[in-house]
Amino acid sequence: MASETGSAQGGDTQTAIMEATYRALCEHGYANLTVDKINAEFAKSKSLLYYHYDDKDEILLNLLEYILDQFSVEDTVDPSDDPDIQLRTLIEEFLPWTLDGEDQEFQVAVFELRSQALSDDGYREQFTRGDDLLSETVAGILEAGIEEGVFREVDVDRAAEHVLSALNGAMLRRLTAEDESAVRTTRKSLEEYIDSYLTPATD
Amino acid sequence: MASETGSAQGGDTQTAIMEATYRALCEHGYANLTVDKINAEFAKSKSLLYYHYDDKDEILLNLLEYILDQFSVEDTVDPSDDPDIQLRTLIEEFLPWTLDGEDQEFQVAVFELRSQALSDDGYREQFTRGDDLLSETVAGILEAGIEEGVFREVDVDRAAEHVLSALNGAMLRRLTAEDESAVRTTRKSLEEYIDSYLTPATD
Numbered sequence: 001m002a003s004e005t006g007s008a009q010g011g012d013t014q015t016a017i018m019e020a021t022y023r024a025l026c027e028h029g030y031a032n033l034t035v036d037k038i039n040a041e042f043a044k045s046k047s048l049l050y051y052h053y054d055d056k057d058e059i060l061l062n063l064l065e066y067i068l069d070q071f072s073v074e075d076t077v078d079p080s081d082d083p084d085i086q087l088r089t090l091i092e093e094f095l096p097w098t099l100d101g102e103d104q105e106f107q108v109a110v111f112e113l114r115s116q117a118l119s120d121d122g123y124r125e126q127f128t129r130g131d132d133l134l135s136e137t138v139a140g141i142l143e144a145g146i147e148e149g150v151f152r153e154v155d156v157d158r159a160a161e162h163v164l165s166a167l168n169g170a171m172l173r174r175l176t177a178e179d180e181s182a183v184r185t186t187r188k189s190l191e192e193y194i195d196s197y198l199t200p201a202t203d
Numbered sequence: 204m205a206s207e208t209g210s211a212q213g214g215d216t217q218t219a220i221m222e223a224t225y226r227a228l229c230e231h232g233y234a235n236l237t238v239d240k241i242n243a244e245f246a247k248s249k250s251l252l253y254y255h256y257d258d259k260d261e262i263l264l265n266l267l268e269y270i271l272d273q274f275s276v277e278d279t280v281d282p283s284d285d286p287d288i289q290l291r292t293l294i295e296e297f298l299p300w301t302l303d304g305e306d307q308e309f310q311v312a313v314f315e316l317r318s319q320a321l322s323d324d325g326y327r328e329q330f331t332r333g334d335d336l337l338s339e340t341v342a343g344i345l346e347a348g349i350e351e352g353v354f355r356e357v358d359v360d361r362a363a364e365h366v367l368s369a370l371n372g373a374m375l376r377r378l379t380a381e382d383e384s385a386v387r388t389t390r391k392s393l394e395e396y397i398d399s400y401l402t403p404a405t406d
Binding site: 031108111118119127130158164166179190 | 234380399
């Protein structure tokens, strides 16, 4: 869908639509979001075109697809860094010690969309793709680390899924329960997992 | 709220209401659930009293409170088992290799309610309580294991939060993405975490 929209309307318009959708979603939340509110955000951005959507889920799925298309490992970690540093940076990116207002709004919006995947195959497809992308990213860092002797020769897929599940669980808990310390503790425990499980014994 | 309902109507009636709510939630899902549908389920159970609720969230919060009140470690693990076995049993309970229809329905319903906690303090309070309960359960098993020399002297709270985040993340991923192998892999990685991180080195 993203590519259809893109080819029909040009990249700039698609970007403007996606940015308007993102702002409207963060501002109103999934349940209160309507097509009119997305259109209002889009009009505010002063684009020439007033685009009409029939269905908020269609445009939100488009947004998820767009975000995943844009995802690049290099935006999060520096590939010239040591794989050990890359992995810690990735964990820090997903579990910062504190969440500022905008990051909080975005993470809440993502989990609202993720909860649609409980009953909607379109959302499920996008979150499957997102999980796969992140899991492959972690696995890639682990493989590089094993090659360089920074990490032990662990089962890469298993370790990647472990990190991804712990990250997802800690993010979910941060957003749905009053226990900030649980997030900090999970992040520390993930760093400990790197130190004690992934790092070769030196003695 | 649960205790008020209980004292006013007697335990049997409260149980019947809670069971009706549970069935209606599993059957219709959060978004499509209405007070009428809960009442219909309750009438079906042939209780004498037809109870009226004004707000589905009020009764659903009551249900969460009721479930948490009922929670007992002994229902999940056998306290006479080795702590190592208890921890593995708990992980198995939350991440069974396959989910049958009813367990799937229940887990979906719980995550639908959990997503309400993104914006509703009442739900947030109950899921905070649920996470605390589970985290304390895991910590208790770890403490017993350390005392018996089955586990190393790890930071108990940190390890408990790690297990809980990984469990929550894997459950969320199972329900919202098409990757059953991610769940199996996370469970294996948690077992490996017990073997390699929690278990004292024997050589």
